[in-house]
Amino acid sequence: MGNTDRIIRLIIAGVLAFLWFQNIITGTWGIVALVVAAVFVLTSLVSFCPLYTLFGINSCGTKAK
Numbered sequence: 429m430g431n432t433d434r435i436i437r438l439i440i441a442g443v444l445a446f447l448w449f450q451n452i453i454t455g456t457w458g459i460v461a462l463v464v465a466a467v468f469v470l471t472s473l474v475s476f477c478p479l480y481t482l483f484g485i486n487s488c489g490t491k492a493k
Contacts, residue, residue: 429471429472429475429476429477429480429487429488430487430488432487433487434472434475437468437469437471437472438468438469438472440465440468441464441465441466441468441469441472442465444461444462444464444465444468445461445462445465447461448461448462448465
């Protein structure tokens, strides 16, 4: 996972958390938003996204041989 991808995930997680704390997103959608935000933060911290492996996506800036 590349640095840009990690930063974007953290920004999205922050926005979702902000919307929940401001009561803009509430109820079931609020819980879903918090779960998505938590997953984004976790995958950013460990630099691994299981879905990328399944779909063969690589956002890292390294060159393939």
